[in-house]
Amino acid sequence: MSQSSVRLEIQHLSRAFGGVPVVSDVSLTIAAGQVTCLLGPSGCGKSTTLRMIAGVERPDSGSIRIDGRPVFDARTNLPPEARSVGLIFQDFALFPHLTVAQNVAFGLKTDREAKARRVDELLERVNLPGFGPKHPHQLSGGEQQRVALARALAPRPKVMLMDEPFSGLDNRLRDGIRDTTLEVLKEEGAAVLLVTHEPDEALRMGDEIALMRGGHIVQTGAPYNVYNAPVDRAAAAFFSDINVIRGVSRGALTETPFGSFLTPGHADGGTVEIVIRPQHLKIDLDRAGRGPSPTPMDGTAARGTVIRARFLGRESLVELALDEGGQRLTASVPGVFLPKPGTVLWLMIRRDRCFVFPHPA
Numbered sequence: 001m002s003q004s005s006v007r008l009e010i011q012h013l014s015r016a017f018g019g020v021p022v023v024s025d026v027s028l029t030i031a032a033g034q035v036t037c038l039l040g041p042s043g044c045g046k047s048t049t050l051r052m053i054a055g056v057e058r059p060d061s062g063s064i065r066i067d068g069r070p071v072f073d074a075r076t077n078l079p080p081e082a083r084s085v086g087l088i089f090q091d092f093a094l095f096p097h098l099t100v101a102q103n104v105a106f107g108l109k110t111d112r113e114a115k116a117r118r119v120d121e122l123l124e125r126v127n128l129p130g131f132g133p134k135h136p137h138q139l140s141g142g143e144q145q146r147v148a149l150a151r152a153l154a155p156r157p158k159v160m161l162m163d164e165p166f167s168g169l170d171n172r173l174r175d176g177i178r179d180t181t182l183e184v185l186k187e188e189g190a191a192v193l194l195v196t197h198e199p200d201e202a203l204r205m206g207d208e209i210a211l212m213r214g215g216h217i218v219q220t221g222a223p224y225n226v227y228n229a230p231v232d233r234a235a236a237a238f239f240s241d242i243n244v245i246r247g248v249s250r251g252a253l254t255e256t257p258f259g260s261f262l263t264p265g266h267a268d269g270g271t272v273e274i275v276i277r278p279q280h281l282k283i284d285l286d287r288a289g290r291g292p293s294p295t296p297m298d299g300t301a302a303r304g305t306v307i308r309a310r311f312l313g314r315e316s317l318v319e320l321a322l323d324e325g326g327q328r329l330t331a332s333v334p335g336v337f338l339p340k341p342g343t344v345l346w347l348m349i350r351r352d353r354c355f356v357f358p359h360p361a
């Protein structure tokens with residue numbers, strides 16, 4: 001991205017509580033109009049990162065710039081209201097005694113007419129035209145969430161910080177509101193940092209995903225890349241169930257029940273883990289004790305026995321034990337596929353969908 005379009009730039013941000021590091025050396029850049037999802041498990045330091053950018057938590061070290069201007073560094077610490085950041089937290093509490101219009105206008109310092117224009121414009125944008133005179137208790141959860149979005153956007157913040165903004169909403173509402181929110185954010189052009197612990201939400205909302213673990217950002221990239229080229233086993237496992245096949249790399253080859261895998265760059269004699277998502281295991285039927293012929297794409301098939309099969313709506317999950325070695329693997333099959341326990345099937349693994357990692361020491 002060009003230097004001029006960078007809205008938010010954080011460098012080497014760190015924070016410890018009582019000597020325990022919670023955010024360690026976090027760096028991120030977000031352009032105008034870009035949504036970056038900060039994704040990671042509970043307690044990994046997402047909210048603390050967001051709070052430091054907002055100016056409500058003081059970093060121990062590092063720097064934060066907005067449109068090139070330092071808002072925090074060794075010499076600077078601007079208060080939240082001077083940073084041009086908008087905030088939406090999980091409990092996006094509207095002011096109950098104010099009307100919707102007054103809530104949205106709350107942070108506006110313009111004259112009455114300009115305020116009214118901006119309020120109308122935003123209520124239109126979040127699909128709540130005419131809701132201005134209502135009070136928050138007269139709105140549904142989804143409507144309140146959209147008012148909170150309008151309120152946060154009203155002063156045209158350069159950076160929008162959102163901490164699990166959809167987690168209070170019921171499932172059926174959530175997707176629609178996510179999409180509306182995304183459209184509005186794009187139209188307003190703020191740089192958005194959205195915190196979530198849900199991979200689906202990050203994949204759906206993010207132009208970029210920053211995957212966080214134990215206070216560190218372990219991987220940053222477009223959703224497609226983070227999903228399809230995880231940096232390690234844990235990064236792969238964060239997005240879906242995974243199967244792990246272990247083997248020992250010898251002369252850049254690792255033997256497995258699915259034939260040999262090229263494992264260049266792995267220590268000779270070192271254990272490697274071949275990771276594959278359930279949807280990339282292919283199932284084939286047994287033909288009188290024989291399986292499908294090997295192909296370069298799918299390698300050699302391995303025979304297994306069904307332990308259990310479950311129907312999950314869009315897909316069926318089939319758990320099998322391999323004849324060779326007895327390892328258990330899970331395959332996901334679109335639609336309905338419910339073979340009985342004990343059924344013999346053949347499994348192949350999509351070579352181009354495998355990730356090979358060194359076994360963590």
Ligand SMILES: Nc1ncnc2c1ncn2[C@@H]1O[C@H](COP(=O)(O)OP(=O)(O)OP(=O)(O)O)[C@@H](O)[C@H]1O
Binds near residue numbers: 022040044047048049
């Ligand atoms: N003010 C504080 N004092 C002491 N410890 C804190 C403080 N704020 C956060 N922590 C600790 O820092 C760690 C990270 O907290 P943080 O809220 O950033 O996590 P998170 O990634 O947002 O998690 P979640 O997904 O559960 O919201 C946690 O172990 C938390 O207990």
Ligand SMILES: [Mg+2]
Binds near residue numbers: 046047048163
């Ligand atoms: Mg949090």
